Amino acid sequence: MDTPAFQDFYPDSVAHCYGCGRLNDQGLRIRTHWEGEESVTRFRPRPEHMAVPGYVYGGLIASLLDCHGTGTAAAAMYRLEERPMDSLPAFRFVTASLQVDYLRPTPIDCELEIRGRVLEIRGRRVIVEATLLADGVATARGRISAAQMPDSFT
């Protein structure tokens, strides 16, 4: 098995998200890791994820950026507190707002890479900026404002 991803540490009770929940067997199940100061998700679109033949639909891109952002927010909080991701209490974030700029069409027949950075942590709120690349070319940019879930969920 490869290195555990951020999402591998989500408590079972909050690991069903269609975008990033490891317990949602019909979902996208994205997986995110640190690479230095950047968080990185790699994802291969399914053929049906098209906008027009050959290109990815915008909703998938928004979904990837969204869940990449909430995962990065959780991981950033563990880093801030200098404790491992399997320690308690668990961090789990939801999206408060999402901005996506579509720079150019995203080809569907390649692995997509999302690279994120934490811009700001303020209390229970984390701002993440991320770029989506297809074959190394930036095709979309996102900014996610993630809010820590109420403790009752985790």
Added chain:
Amino acid sequence: MDTPAFQDFYPDSVAHCYGCGRLNDQGLRIRTHWEGEESVTRFRPRPEHMAVPGYVYGGLIASLLDCHGTGTAAAAMYRLEERPMDSLPAFRFVTASLQVDYLRPTPIDCELEIRGRVLEIRGRRVIVEATLLADGVATARGRISAAQMPDSFT
């Protein structure tokens, strides 16, 4: 058969979008109509579209707002030109940017309603604002900047 939706008029060559293409049999196939000055989409989430049990994941909401926006943009252009949606040349839009504000959790076990308004038409660009309601309660707001596809696509 019920009243044709905006998406029923997309040319076959650009009717495969996962979010709104009538020819994508694995997609969401949203359908949008005018109700006066507002464009309206109704959609029932699938059980797997959850964020946490009981609530819709943010990526679905972004996808619905996105495709609702591009559909509304196309319909608005036919209105502007005072011609029916089955006339040529066809209008088809892609998303240039998308902003979503998640106001509160969106329950999954009800029909969602997206209500949109055209804010601005400038050349080949249309700005649409939309609200997502669950059981009549606004749970998310979106702003979509839609750009007309290059003529070569349609």
